[in-house]
Amino acid sequence: MANSWRRERWDSFRLLTPNWQSRLPGHRYEGPDPDGYMTMGEVTEFIERFATLSRAPVRTGTNVTSVRRTDDGYQVTTSRGEIRCRTIVIASGACNLPALPEFADAVPDSVEQLTPFDYRGPGQLPDGGVLVVGASATGVQLAAELRRSGRPVILSVGEHVRMPRTYRGRDVLWWMDASGVWDERFDEIDDLSRARRLPSPQLVGTPERTTLDLNTLASMGVEMVGRWAAVRDGRALFSGGLRNVFSLADLKMERLLDTFDEWAKTHGRDAEVEPPERFAPTRVPEAARLQLDLRSGEVIAIIWATGFRPDYGWLDVPVIDAKGRLRHEGGVVDSPGLYALGLPVLRRRRSSFIHGVEADAREVVEHLARQLAVRR
Amino acid sequence: MTAVTNGVNVQALLDAREVLKGAPEAAQFVWRASSRWQNGVHSTTTVKEFFGLGQEQSHKREAVFDADHPEVFAAEDNGITPIEYLLVGLASCLTAGVASVAQNRGIQLRSVEATLEGKHDIRGILGVDGDVRNGFNDIKVTFNIDADASKQDIEALVAQSQKRSAVFDALTNPTNVTVEVA
Ligand SMILES: Cc1cc2nc3c(=O)[nH]c(=O)nc-3n(C[C@H](O)[C@H](O)[C@H](O)COP(=O)(O)OP(=O)(O)OC[C@H]3O[C@@H](n4cnc5c(N)ncnc54)[C@H](O)[C@@H]3O)c2cc1C
DSSP, rough: HHHHHHHHSSSOOOOOOGGGOOEEETOOOOOSSSTTTBBBHHHHHHHHHHHHHHHHHTTTTOEEEEEEETTEEEEEEEHHHHHHHHEEEEEOOOOEEOOOOGGGGGOEEEEEEOOTTTTTOGGGGGGSSSEEOOOSHHHHHHHHHHTTOOOOOEEEOOBBBBOSEEETEEEEHHHHTTTTTTGGBGGGTTTTTHHHHOOOSOOOTTTTTOOOHHHHHHHTTEEEEEEEEEEEEEEEOOOOOOOOOOHHHHHHHHHHHHHHHHHHTTTTTTGOOOOOOOOOOOOOSSSSEEEEEETSSEEEEEEESEOOOOOOOTBBOOOOOOTTTTTTTEESSSSEEEEEESTTTSSSSSGGEEEEEEHHHHHHHHHHHHHHHHHO | OTTOSSHEEEEEEEEHHHHHTTTTTGOEEEEOOOOEEEEEEEEEEEEEEETTEEEEEEEEEEEEEEOOOOGGGGOOOOSHHHHHHHHHHHHHHHHHHHHHHHHHOOHHHEEEEEEEEEEEEEEEHSOTTTTSSSSOEEEEEEEEEESSOOHHHHHHHHHHHHHOOOOHHHHSSSOOOOOOOO
Protein backbone atom coordinates (compact mmCIF):
# COMPACT_ATOMS: atom_id res chain seq x y z
CA MET A 1 0.00 0.00 0.00
CA ALA A 2 1.27 3.50 -0.87
CA ASN A 3 4.27 1.75 -2.34
CA SER A 4 5.54 4.64 -4.49
CA TRP A 5 5.55 7.01 -1.51
CA ARG A 6 7.17 4.49 0.77
CA ARG A 7 9.95 3.30 -1.53
CA GLU A 8 10.56 5.85 -4.24
CA ARG A 9 11.02 9.16 -2.41
CA TRP A 10 13.92 10.73 -0.51
CA ASP A 11 13.92 11.18 3.30
CA SER A 12 13.09 14.89 3.49
CA PHE A 13 10.27 14.57 0.92
CA ARG A 14 7.09 16.54 1.43
CA LEU A 15 4.20 17.00 -0.95
CA LEU A 16 4.26 20.27 -2.85
CA THR A 17 0.46 20.42 -2.74
CA PRO A 18 -1.02 21.85 0.49
CA ASN A 19 -2.81 19.53 2.93
CA TRP A 20 -6.28 20.83 2.12
CA GLN A 21 -5.68 19.70 -1.46
CA SER A 22 -5.03 16.12 -0.38
CA ARG A 23 -8.45 14.74 -1.21
CA LEU A 24 -9.52 11.31 -2.32
CA PRO A 25 -13.14 10.26 -2.85
CA GLY A 26 -14.75 10.46 0.60
CA HIS A 27 -11.49 11.17 2.39
CA ARG A 28 -9.73 14.45 3.05
CA TYR A 29 -7.13 16.00 5.35
CA GLU A 30 -8.77 17.07 8.56
CA GLY A 31 -5.74 17.93 10.69
CA PRO A 32 -4.82 21.25 12.31
CA ASP A 33 -2.67 22.61 9.47
CA PRO A 34 -4.60 22.77 6.18
CA ASP A 35 -1.94 25.03 4.62
CA GLY A 36 0.97 22.72 5.50
CA TYR A 37 2.54 20.02 3.34
CA MET A 38 2.55 16.31 4.17
CA THR A 39 5.76 14.45 4.89
CA MET A 40 6.30 11.06 3.31
CA GLY A 41 5.08 9.32 6.45
CA GLU A 42 1.94 11.44 6.47
CA VAL A 43 1.15 10.70 2.82
CA THR A 44 1.57 6.99 3.47
CA GLU A 45 -0.79 7.17 6.45
CA PHE A 46 -3.26 9.21 4.45
CA ILE A 47 -3.41 6.56 1.73
CA GLU A 48 -3.56 3.68 4.19
CA ARG A 49 -6.46 5.38 5.92
CA PHE A 50 -8.23 5.75 2.59
CA ALA A 51 -7.76 2.04 1.92
CA THR A 52 -9.35 1.22 5.27
CA LEU A 53 -12.25 3.63 4.75
CA SER A 54 -13.00 2.57 1.18
CA ARG A 55 -12.63 -1.13 2.05
CA ALA A 56 -11.31 -1.72 -1.45
CA PRO A 57 -10.26 -5.36 -1.87
CA VAL A 58 -6.55 -4.59 -2.28
CA ARG A 59 -4.21 -7.51 -2.86
CA THR A 60 -0.92 -6.19 -1.55
CA GLY A 61 2.44 -7.58 -2.58
CA THR A 62 0.98 -8.78 -5.86
CA ASN A 63 2.82 -7.95 -9.06
CA VAL A 64 1.01 -7.99 -12.35
CA THR A 65 3.40 -9.69 -14.74
CA SER A 66 1.21 -9.86 -17.82
CA VAL A 67 -2.12 -8.68 -19.20
CA ARG A 68 -3.44 -10.30 -22.39
CA ARG A 69 -6.64 -9.89 -24.37
CA THR A 70 -9.07 -12.78 -24.47
CA ASP A 71 -12.30 -13.11 -26.45
CA ASP A 72 -14.40 -11.40 -23.82
CA GLY A 73 -11.90 -9.50 -21.72
CA TYR A 74 -8.44 -9.91 -20.26
CA GLN A 75 -6.25 -12.55 -18.75
CA VAL A 76 -4.13 -11.14 -15.95
CA THR A 77 -1.14 -13.03 -14.66
CA THR A 78 0.13 -12.00 -11.25
CA SER A 79 2.86 -13.15 -8.91
CA ARG A 80 0.01 -14.79 -6.98
CA GLY A 81 -2.04 -16.42 -9.68
CA GLU A 82 -4.30 -15.74 -12.62
CA ILE A 83 -7.26 -13.38 -12.84
CA ARG A 84 -9.81 -13.22 -15.66
CA CYS A 85 -11.77 -10.03 -16.06
CA ARG A 86 -13.86 -8.09 -18.54
CA THR A 87 -12.47 -4.66 -17.75
CA ILE A 88 -9.25 -3.28 -16.30
CA VAL A 89 -8.32 0.14 -14.95
CA ILE A 90 -4.58 0.67 -15.28
CA ALA A 91 -3.50 2.72 -12.29
CA SER A 92 0.13 1.75 -12.28
CA GLY A 93 1.36 5.35 -12.20
CA ALA A 94 3.29 7.59 -14.60
CA CYS A 95 6.56 7.52 -12.69
CA ASN A 96 7.68 3.90 -12.36
CA LEU A 97 11.23 4.47 -13.54
CA PRO A 98 13.59 7.42 -13.59
CA ALA A 99 14.10 8.74 -17.13
CA LEU A 100 17.79 9.23 -17.97
CA PRO A 101 19.37 10.62 -21.11
CA GLU A 102 21.33 8.12 -23.20
CA PHE A 103 24.65 9.81 -22.55
CA ALA A 104 24.44 8.80 -18.87
CA ASP A 105 26.33 5.69 -20.04
CA ALA A 106 29.25 7.86 -21.14
CA VAL A 107 29.81 9.37 -17.68
CA PRO A 108 33.17 8.22 -16.29
CA ASP A 109 32.96 5.52 -13.61
CA SER A 110 34.72 7.74 -11.08
CA VAL A 111 31.52 9.78 -10.75
CA GLU A 112 28.69 8.23 -8.75
CA GLN A 113 25.27 8.44 -10.43
CA LEU A 114 22.02 8.51 -8.48
CA THR A 115 18.38 8.79 -9.48
CA PRO A 116 15.68 10.15 -7.16
CA PHE A 117 14.82 6.49 -6.47
CA ASP A 118 18.32 5.86 -5.04
CA TYR A 119 18.82 9.19 -3.33
CA ARG A 120 17.86 9.39 0.35
CA GLY A 121 19.80 12.40 1.63
CA PRO A 122 23.12 14.28 1.45
CA GLY A 123 24.66 12.05 4.12
CA GLN A 124 24.70 9.15 1.67
CA LEU A 125 27.25 10.88 -0.58
CA PRO A 126 30.97 11.27 0.01
CA ASP A 127 32.24 14.85 0.41
CA GLY A 128 32.55 16.82 -2.77
CA GLY A 129 30.65 18.66 -5.45
CA VAL A 130 27.39 17.42 -6.93
CA LEU A 131 25.90 18.03 -10.34
CA VAL A 132 22.11 18.00 -10.22
CA VAL A 133 20.56 17.55 -13.66
CA GLY A 134 17.09 18.98 -14.15
CA ALA A 135 15.47 21.98 -12.48
CA SER A 136 11.90 20.90 -11.94
CA ALA A 137 10.42 20.13 -8.51
CA THR A 138 12.76 17.24 -7.72
CA GLY A 139 15.91 18.93 -9.04
CA VAL A 140 15.46 22.26 -7.28
CA GLN A 141 14.58 20.52 -4.01
CA LEU A 142 17.59 18.21 -4.09
CA ALA A 143 19.94 21.00 -5.23
CA ALA A 144 18.85 23.13 -2.26
CA GLU A 145 19.22 20.27 0.21
CA LEU A 146 22.68 19.33 -1.09
CA ARG A 147 23.83 22.94 -1.07
CA ARG A 148 22.64 23.36 2.52
CA SER A 149 24.77 20.35 3.45
CA GLY A 150 27.77 22.49 2.51
CA ARG A 151 28.57 20.93 -0.84
CA PRO A 152 29.30 22.85 -4.03
CA VAL A 153 26.28 22.26 -6.27
CA ILE A 154 25.95 22.78 -10.02
CA LEU A 155 22.44 22.68 -11.43
CA SER A 156 21.87 21.94 -15.11
CA VAL A 157 18.74 23.80 -16.20
CA GLY A 158 16.54 23.02 -19.20
CA GLU A 159 12.96 24.13 -19.75
CA HIS A 160 11.15 24.54 -16.46
CA VAL A 161 8.01 25.88 -14.84
CA ARG A 162 8.66 28.76 -12.45
CA MET A 163 6.14 29.57 -9.71
CA PRO A 164 6.23 31.55 -6.47
CA ARG A 165 5.15 29.51 -3.44
CA THR A 166 2.60 32.12 -2.46
CA TYR A 167 0.95 34.80 -4.57
CA ARG A 168 -1.01 37.73 -3.15
CA GLY A 169 -0.93 36.01 0.23
CA ARG A 170 -2.28 32.66 -0.95
CA ASP A 171 -0.65 29.40 -1.96
CA VAL A 172 -0.05 29.54 -5.70
CA LEU A 173 -1.84 26.19 -5.94
CA TRP A 174 -4.89 27.77 -4.29
CA TRP A 175 -4.92 30.06 -7.33
CA MET A 176 -4.55 27.14 -9.75
CA ASP A 177 -7.50 25.50 -8.04
CA ALA A 178 -9.80 28.48 -7.49
CA SER A 179 -9.25 30.23 -10.82
CA GLY A 180 -10.15 27.12 -12.77
CA VAL A 181 -6.76 26.69 -14.46
CA TRP A 182 -6.62 23.12 -13.17
CA ASP A 183 -10.13 22.39 -14.44
CA GLU A 184 -9.18 22.89 -18.07
CA ARG A 185 -10.23 19.69 -19.80
CA PHE A 186 -7.98 17.53 -21.95
CA ASP A 187 -10.17 18.09 -25.02
CA GLU A 188 -9.94 21.89 -24.61
CA ILE A 189 -6.14 22.06 -24.42
CA ASP A 190 -4.41 23.33 -27.59
CA ASP A 191 -1.35 21.14 -27.47
CA LEU A 192 -2.31 18.18 -25.31
CA SER A 193 0.81 16.13 -25.82
CA ARG A 194 2.87 19.11 -24.71
CA ALA A 195 0.64 19.69 -21.67
CA ARG A 196 1.13 16.04 -20.73
CA ARG A 197 4.90 16.39 -20.96
CA LEU A 198 5.06 19.63 -18.98
CA PRO A 199 7.63 19.35 -16.18
CA SER A 200 6.55 19.71 -12.56
CA PRO A 201 6.56 23.26 -11.13
CA GLN A 202 9.55 24.54 -9.17
CA LEU A 203 7.82 24.25 -5.81
CA VAL A 204 8.70 22.83 -2.44
CA GLY A 205 6.42 22.27 0.54
CA THR A 206 8.06 23.66 3.68
CA PRO A 207 6.57 24.96 6.92
CA GLU A 208 7.96 28.41 6.01
CA ARG A 209 6.19 28.36 2.64
CA THR A 210 9.30 29.66 0.91
CA THR A 211 9.69 30.09 -2.83
CA LEU A 212 12.36 27.85 -4.34
CA ASP A 213 13.03 29.33 -7.75
CA LEU A 214 16.38 29.68 -9.51
CA ASN A 215 16.99 33.07 -7.91
CA THR A 216 16.66 31.47 -4.47
CA LEU A 217 19.12 28.77 -5.49
CA ALA A 218 21.56 31.30 -6.97
CA SER A 219 21.49 33.25 -3.69
CA MET A 220 22.34 30.04 -1.87
CA GLY A 221 25.39 29.70 -4.10
CA VAL A 222 24.14 27.05 -6.51
CA GLU A 223 25.86 27.43 -9.89
CA MET A 224 23.58 27.28 -12.95
CA VAL A 225 24.59 25.74 -16.25
CA GLY A 226 22.52 25.10 -19.38
CA ARG A 227 20.75 21.92 -20.38
CA TRP A 228 23.17 19.01 -20.45
CA ALA A 229 23.51 18.11 -24.12
CA ALA A 230 26.27 15.54 -24.47
CA VAL A 231 29.36 13.89 -23.02
CA ARG A 232 32.52 14.20 -25.06
CA ASP A 233 35.94 12.94 -23.93
CA GLY A 234 34.80 12.72 -20.34
CA ARG A 235 33.44 16.24 -20.37
CA ALA A 236 29.85 17.26 -19.87
CA LEU A 237 28.77 19.77 -22.52
CA PHE A 238 25.99 22.16 -21.59
CA SER A 239 23.75 24.23 -23.84
CA GLY A 240 24.49 27.92 -24.25
CA GLY A 241 20.76 28.65 -24.35
CA LEU A 242 20.33 29.19 -20.60
CA ARG A 243 19.16 32.76 -21.00
CA ASN A 244 16.27 31.71 -23.19
CA VAL A 245 14.99 28.97 -20.88
CA PHE A 246 14.96 31.63 -18.16
CA SER A 247 13.00 34.02 -20.42
CA LEU A 248 10.50 31.35 -21.40
CA ALA A 249 9.83 30.46 -17.77
CA ASP A 250 9.64 34.09 -16.63
CA LEU A 251 7.22 34.98 -19.42
CA LYS A 252 5.03 31.96 -18.73
CA MET A 253 4.91 32.77 -15.03
CA GLU A 254 3.91 36.37 -15.84
CA ARG A 255 1.10 35.11 -18.06
CA LEU A 256 -0.10 32.76 -15.34
CA LEU A 257 -0.12 35.57 -12.76
CA ASP A 258 -2.00 37.77 -15.25
CA THR A 259 -4.61 35.01 -15.53
CA PHE A 260 -4.96 34.93 -11.74
CA ASP A 261 -5.30 38.74 -11.51
CA GLU A 262 -7.86 38.76 -14.27
CA TRP A 263 -9.85 36.02 -12.56
CA ALA A 264 -9.75 37.80 -9.18
CA LYS A 265 -10.96 41.01 -10.78
CA THR A 266 -13.80 39.54 -12.81
CA HIS A 267 -14.96 37.35 -9.93
CA GLY A 268 -14.87 40.13 -7.32
CA ARG A 269 -12.22 38.37 -5.26
CA ASP A 270 -9.68 41.23 -5.13
CA ALA A 271 -10.67 42.25 -1.57
CA GLU A 272 -9.91 38.87 -0.01
CA VAL A 273 -6.35 38.67 -1.35
CA GLU A 274 -3.35 41.00 -1.25
CA PRO A 275 -2.55 43.36 -4.16
CA PRO A 276 -0.97 41.95 -7.33
CA GLU A 277 2.78 41.45 -7.20
CA ARG A 278 5.46 40.75 -9.77
CA PHE A 279 8.76 38.94 -9.28
CA ALA A 280 12.28 39.78 -10.39
CA PRO A 281 13.32 38.07 -13.62
CA THR A 282 15.59 35.07 -13.26
CA ARG A 283 19.13 36.39 -12.88
CA VAL A 284 21.39 35.32 -15.70
CA PRO A 285 24.85 34.29 -14.50
CA GLU A 286 27.72 36.46 -15.68
CA ALA A 287 29.15 33.55 -17.67
CA ALA A 288 27.60 30.12 -17.47
CA ARG A 289 30.03 27.27 -18.02
CA LEU A 290 29.60 25.33 -21.24
CA GLN A 291 31.59 22.33 -20.12
CA LEU A 292 32.67 20.46 -17.05
CA ASP A 293 35.49 17.95 -16.84
CA LEU A 294 33.88 14.96 -15.17
CA ARG A 295 37.28 13.38 -14.52
CA SER A 296 38.66 16.36 -12.61
CA GLY A 297 37.02 15.38 -9.31
CA GLU A 298 35.13 18.67 -9.14
CA VAL A 299 31.89 16.72 -8.96
CA ILE A 300 31.86 13.37 -7.21
CA ALA A 301 28.23 12.60 -7.94
CA ILE A 302 25.48 13.27 -10.44
CA ILE A 303 21.82 13.28 -9.47
CA TRP A 304 19.51 12.70 -12.43
CA ALA A 305 16.40 14.72 -11.70
CA THR A 306 15.42 14.38 -15.35
CA GLY A 307 11.92 13.07 -14.80
CA PHE A 308 10.27 9.69 -14.74
CA ARG A 309 8.59 7.35 -17.15
CA PRO A 310 5.97 4.65 -16.87
CA ASP A 311 6.81 0.95 -17.22
CA TYR A 312 4.30 -1.06 -19.22
CA GLY A 313 6.54 -4.08 -19.74
CA TRP A 314 3.77 -6.26 -18.32
CA LEU A 315 1.05 -5.01 -20.67
CA ASP A 316 0.80 -7.36 -23.65
CA VAL A 317 -1.86 -5.30 -25.42
CA PRO A 318 -0.74 -3.07 -28.32
CA VAL A 319 -1.71 0.27 -26.79
CA ILE A 320 1.73 1.79 -26.14
CA ASP A 321 3.10 4.51 -28.42
CA ALA A 322 6.64 4.80 -29.78
CA LYS A 323 7.63 6.89 -26.74
CA GLY A 324 6.50 4.19 -24.31
CA ARG A 325 3.37 6.02 -23.24
CA LEU A 326 -0.13 4.61 -23.03
CA ARG A 327 -2.44 5.71 -25.86
CA HIS A 328 -5.73 6.85 -24.40
CA GLU A 329 -8.51 9.41 -24.83
CA GLY A 330 -9.20 10.86 -21.40
CA GLY A 331 -8.48 7.53 -19.73
CA VAL A 332 -10.33 5.40 -22.29
CA VAL A 333 -7.77 3.10 -23.88
CA ASP A 334 -8.17 1.92 -27.45
CA SER A 335 -8.93 -1.68 -26.46
CA PRO A 336 -12.46 -2.48 -25.24
CA GLY A 337 -12.73 -2.56 -21.47
CA LEU A 338 -9.28 -1.09 -20.86
CA TYR A 339 -9.02 2.17 -18.90
CA ALA A 340 -6.40 4.33 -17.24
CA LEU A 341 -6.27 6.66 -14.23
CA GLY A 342 -3.53 8.64 -12.52
CA LEU A 343 -1.68 9.91 -15.61
CA PRO A 344 -0.65 13.54 -16.30
CA VAL A 345 -3.53 15.67 -17.65
CA LEU A 346 -5.58 12.49 -18.11
CA ARG A 347 -8.92 14.33 -18.27
CA ARG A 348 -8.01 17.77 -16.92
CA ARG A 349 -4.90 19.60 -15.73
CA ARG A 350 -5.73 18.56 -12.17
CA SER A 351 -5.31 14.89 -13.12
CA SER A 352 -1.54 15.08 -12.59
CA PHE A 353 -2.08 15.42 -8.84
CA ILE A 354 -3.45 13.21 -6.09
CA HIS A 355 -6.70 15.16 -5.81
CA GLY A 356 -7.26 14.96 -9.57
CA VAL A 357 -8.35 11.35 -9.42
CA GLU A 358 -11.75 11.99 -7.85
CA ALA A 359 -13.53 13.51 -10.86
CA ASP A 360 -11.48 11.42 -13.32
CA ALA A 361 -12.43 8.18 -11.60
CA ARG A 362 -16.10 9.07 -11.63
CA GLU A 363 -16.08 9.78 -15.39
CA VAL A 364 -13.90 6.84 -16.35
CA VAL A 365 -15.94 4.44 -14.23
CA GLU A 366 -19.16 5.74 -15.82
CA HIS A 367 -17.74 4.74 -19.19
CA LEU A 368 -16.60 1.42 -17.83
CA ALA A 369 -20.03 0.67 -16.34
CA ARG A 370 -21.72 1.47 -19.67
CA GLN A 371 -19.28 -0.81 -21.41
CA LEU A 372 -20.14 -3.66 -19.03
CA ALA A 373 -23.85 -3.08 -19.46
CA VAL A 374 -23.68 -3.09 -23.26
CA ARG A 375 -21.66 -6.22 -23.55
CA ARG A 376 -23.76 -8.39 -21.27
CA MET B 1 -6.46 36.21 -37.18
CA THR B 2 -7.20 36.01 -40.90
CA ALA B 3 -6.39 39.72 -41.14
CA VAL B 4 -2.79 39.10 -40.14
CA THR B 5 -0.50 38.94 -43.15
CA ASN B 6 3.11 38.34 -42.33
CA GLY B 7 3.44 36.29 -45.47
CA VAL B 8 4.06 33.00 -43.68
CA ASN B 9 1.91 30.07 -44.72
CA VAL B 10 1.42 28.81 -41.21
CA GLN B 11 -1.36 26.47 -42.24
CA ALA B 12 1.03 24.60 -44.52
CA LEU B 13 3.51 24.31 -41.64
CA LEU B 14 0.85 23.07 -39.25
CA ASP B 15 -0.38 20.56 -41.85
CA ALA B 16 3.18 19.36 -42.40
CA ARG B 17 3.55 18.93 -38.66
CA GLU B 18 0.49 16.68 -38.57
CA VAL B 19 1.61 14.62 -41.57
CA LEU B 20 5.17 14.18 -40.28
CA LYS B 21 3.91 12.98 -36.89
CA GLY B 22 3.01 9.74 -38.61
CA ALA B 23 5.89 9.71 -41.10
CA PRO B 24 9.19 10.38 -39.38
CA GLU B 25 11.15 9.12 -42.44
CA ALA B 26 9.82 11.95 -44.57
CA ALA B 27 11.11 14.42 -41.99
CA GLN B 28 14.72 13.38 -42.57
CA PHE B 29 16.41 16.17 -44.51
CA VAL B 30 20.01 16.50 -45.67
CA TRP B 31 21.27 20.00 -46.44
CA ARG B 32 24.31 20.26 -48.67
CA ALA B 33 26.96 22.73 -49.69
CA SER B 34 30.04 22.36 -51.89
CA SER B 35 33.01 24.61 -51.81
CA ARG B 36 36.01 25.27 -53.99
CA TRP B 37 39.24 26.97 -53.02
CA GLN B 38 39.98 30.05 -55.09
CA ASN B 39 43.21 31.56 -53.89
CA GLY B 40 44.67 32.60 -50.57
CA VAL B 41 41.92 32.26 -47.97
CA HIS B 42 39.24 32.98 -50.56
CA SER B 43 36.78 30.17 -51.31
CA THR B 44 33.45 29.92 -53.06
CA THR B 45 30.62 27.76 -51.74
CA THR B 46 27.55 26.85 -53.72
CA VAL B 47 24.25 25.56 -52.44
CA LYS B 48 21.50 24.14 -54.61
CA GLU B 49 20.38 20.55 -54.02
CA PHE B 50 19.10 19.03 -50.82
CA PHE B 51 17.23 15.93 -49.78
CA GLY B 52 13.88 15.85 -47.99
CA LEU B 53 10.35 14.43 -47.96
CA GLY B 54 11.85 11.20 -49.19
CA GLN B 55 13.44 12.51 -52.37
CA GLU B 56 16.01 14.81 -53.95
CA GLN B 57 14.96 18.45 -53.94
CA SER B 58 16.40 21.58 -55.41
CA HIS B 59 16.35 25.31 -54.74
CA LYS B 60 14.99 27.40 -57.61
CA ARG B 61 18.44 28.87 -58.11
CA GLU B 62 21.93 27.97 -57.12
CA ALA B 63 23.28 30.33 -54.46
CA VAL B 64 26.95 31.28 -54.41
CA PHE B 65 28.79 32.53 -51.35
CA ASP B 66 32.26 33.97 -51.29
CA ALA B 67 34.23 33.79 -48.12
CA ASP B 68 37.52 35.46 -47.50
CA HIS B 69 39.23 37.44 -44.79
CA PRO B 70 39.33 41.25 -44.48
CA GLU B 71 42.32 43.35 -45.31
CA VAL B 72 43.31 43.66 -41.64
CA PHE B 73 44.12 39.97 -41.91
CA ALA B 74 46.25 40.72 -44.96
CA ALA B 75 43.69 39.12 -47.27
CA GLU B 76 41.79 40.42 -50.29
CA ASP B 77 38.33 40.62 -48.74
CA ASN B 78 36.47 38.94 -51.58
CA GLY B 79 33.70 38.07 -49.17
CA ILE B 80 32.75 37.92 -45.51
CA THR B 81 34.67 35.75 -43.07
CA PRO B 82 33.37 32.24 -42.48
CA ILE B 83 32.43 32.96 -38.88
CA GLU B 84 30.29 35.88 -40.04
CA TYR B 85 28.22 33.36 -41.99
CA LEU B 86 27.18 31.95 -38.64
CA LEU B 87 25.71 35.34 -37.76
CA VAL B 88 23.91 35.41 -41.11
CA GLY B 89 22.44 31.98 -40.36
CA LEU B 90 21.41 32.90 -36.83
CA ALA B 91 19.86 36.24 -37.79
CA SER B 92 17.82 34.80 -40.64
CA CYS B 93 16.72 31.76 -38.67
CA LEU B 94 15.52 33.76 -35.65
CA THR B 95 13.82 36.31 -37.90
CA ALA B 96 12.00 33.57 -39.79
CA GLY B 97 10.94 32.16 -36.43
CA VAL B 98 9.60 35.51 -35.25
CA ALA B 99 7.53 35.88 -38.42
CA SER B 100 6.14 32.34 -38.22
CA VAL B 101 5.29 32.49 -34.54
CA ALA B 102 3.71 35.93 -35.01
CA GLN B 103 1.58 34.63 -37.86
CA ASN B 104 0.53 31.63 -35.80
CA ARG B 105 -0.35 33.85 -32.83
CA GLY B 106 -2.23 36.38 -34.96
CA ILE B 107 0.27 39.19 -34.43
CA GLN B 108 0.71 41.64 -37.32
CA LEU B 109 4.34 42.63 -37.79
CA ARG B 110 5.33 45.97 -39.28
CA SER B 111 9.08 45.68 -39.01
CA VAL B 112 11.55 43.23 -37.56
CA GLU B 113 15.18 44.24 -37.34
CA ALA B 114 17.99 42.49 -35.58
CA THR B 115 21.57 43.42 -34.94
CA LEU B 116 24.04 40.72 -34.05
CA GLU B 117 27.37 40.87 -32.34
CA GLY B 118 29.64 37.89 -31.98
CA LYS B 119 32.54 38.35 -29.59
CA HIS B 120 35.61 36.58 -30.87
CA ASP B 121 39.07 36.42 -29.33
CA ILE B 122 41.27 35.63 -32.32
CA ARG B 123 44.19 34.57 -30.16
CA GLY B 124 42.52 31.16 -30.28
CA ILE B 125 42.73 30.65 -34.05
CA LEU B 126 46.18 32.18 -34.17
CA GLY B 127 47.42 29.77 -31.54
CA VAL B 128 48.62 32.59 -29.29
CA ASP B 129 46.99 31.17 -26.20
CA GLY B 130 45.85 27.56 -25.93
CA ASP B 131 43.23 28.47 -23.33
CA VAL B 132 41.34 30.74 -25.72
CA ARG B 133 38.74 28.95 -27.79
CA ASN B 134 38.62 29.26 -31.57
CA GLY B 135 34.96 30.12 -31.90
CA PHE B 136 32.74 32.86 -30.55
CA ASN B 137 32.88 33.56 -26.83
CA ASP B 138 29.52 35.21 -26.83
CA ILE B 139 26.84 36.17 -29.32
CA LYS B 140 24.37 38.95 -28.70
CA VAL B 141 21.23 39.42 -30.78
CA THR B 142 19.14 42.57 -30.32
CA PHE B 143 15.71 42.64 -31.92
CA ASN B 144 13.81 45.76 -32.75
CA ILE B 145 10.24 44.79 -33.50
CA ASP B 146 7.32 46.97 -34.44
CA ALA B 147 4.09 44.99 -34.19
CA ASP B 148 0.50 45.07 -32.97
CA ALA B 149 1.39 43.48 -29.66
CA SER B 150 2.43 44.25 -26.09
CA LYS B 151 6.07 44.23 -25.10
CA GLN B 152 5.44 41.00 -23.24
CA ASP B 153 3.94 39.34 -26.32
CA ILE B 154 6.89 40.48 -28.42
CA GLU B 155 9.32 39.06 -25.87
CA ALA B 156 7.39 35.81 -25.98
CA LEU B 157 7.68 35.77 -29.79
CA VAL B 158 11.42 36.15 -29.60
CA ALA B 159 11.70 33.50 -26.88
CA GLN B 160 9.60 31.03 -28.84
CA SER B 161 11.56 31.68 -32.01
CA GLN B 162 14.78 30.74 -30.16
CA LYS B 163 13.10 27.65 -28.80
CA ARG B 164 12.27 26.45 -32.31
CA SER B 165 15.38 27.69 -34.12
CA ALA B 166 17.65 25.24 -35.94
CA VAL B 167 20.62 27.59 -35.97
CA PHE B 168 20.18 28.69 -32.36
CA ASP B 169 20.26 25.02 -31.41
CA ALA B 170 23.23 24.30 -33.66
CA LEU B 171 25.19 27.13 -32.04
CA THR B 172 24.22 26.55 -28.43
CA ASN B 173 24.48 22.76 -28.39
CA PRO B 174 27.33 20.51 -29.47
CA THR B 175 27.01 18.75 -32.83
CA ASN B 176 29.00 15.78 -34.06
CA VAL B 177 31.18 16.81 -36.97
CA THR B 178 33.09 14.33 -39.12
CA VAL B 179 35.67 15.67 -41.53
CA GLU B 180 37.21 13.18 -43.96
CA VAL B 181 39.46 13.13 -46.96
CA ALA B 182 37.75 11.43 -49.90
C1 LIG C 1 8.55 12.84 -7.04
C2 LIG C 1 7.05 13.04 -7.14
C3 LIG C 1 6.43 13.99 -6.36
C4 LIG C 1 5.05 14.18 -6.43
N1 LIG C 1 4.48 15.14 -5.63
C5 LIG C 1 3.14 15.30 -5.64
C6 LIG C 1 2.51 16.24 -4.77
O1 LIG C 1 3.17 16.94 -4.01
N2 LIG C 1 1.18 16.37 -4.81
C7 LIG C 1 0.40 15.62 -5.65
O2 LIG C 1 -0.83 15.76 -5.63
N3 LIG C 1 0.97 14.75 -6.50
C8 LIG C 1 2.32 14.56 -6.51
N4 LIG C 1 2.90 13.67 -7.37
C9 LIG C 1 2.02 12.96 -8.31
C10 LIG C 1 1.42 11.80 -7.62
O3 LIG C 1 2.45 10.90 -7.31
C11 LIG C 1 0.43 11.10 -8.48
O4 LIG C 1 -0.59 11.95 -8.84
C12 LIG C 1 -0.17 9.94 -7.71
O5 LIG C 1 0.82 9.21 -7.08
C13 LIG C 1 -0.90 9.02 -8.63
O6 LIG C 1 -1.30 7.91 -7.88
P1 LIG C 1 -1.38 6.51 -8.53
O7 LIG C 1 -1.83 5.58 -7.44
O8 LIG C 1 -2.17 6.60 -9.77
O9 LIG C 1 0.10 6.16 -8.98
P2 LIG C 1 1.37 5.77 -8.11
O10 LIG C 1 1.44 6.52 -6.84
O11 LIG C 1 2.53 5.87 -9.04
O12 LIG C 1 1.11 4.26 -7.74
C14 LIG C 1 1.11 3.24 -8.73
C15 LIG C 1 1.26 1.91 -8.01
O13 LIG C 1 1.14 0.88 -8.97
C16 LIG C 1 2.13 -0.08 -8.71
N5 LIG C 1 2.39 -0.86 -9.92
C17 LIG C 1 2.99 -0.43 -11.09
N6 LIG C 1 3.08 -1.46 -11.95
C18 LIG C 1 2.54 -2.54 -11.34
C19 LIG C 1 2.36 -3.91 -11.72
N7 LIG C 1 2.74 -4.37 -12.91
N8 LIG C 1 1.79 -4.74 -10.83
C20 LIG C 1 1.38 -4.30 -9.62
N9 LIG C 1 1.52 -3.03 -9.20
C21 LIG C 1 2.11 -2.17 -10.05
C22 LIG C 1 3.31 0.73 -8.25
O14 LIG C 1 4.21 -0.08 -7.55
C23 LIG C 1 2.63 1.76 -7.38
O15 LIG C 1 2.46 1.27 -6.08
C24 LIG C 1 4.27 13.43 -7.32
C25 LIG C 1 4.91 12.47 -8.12
C26 LIG C 1 6.28 12.26 -8.03
C27 LIG C 1 6.91 11.22 -8.88
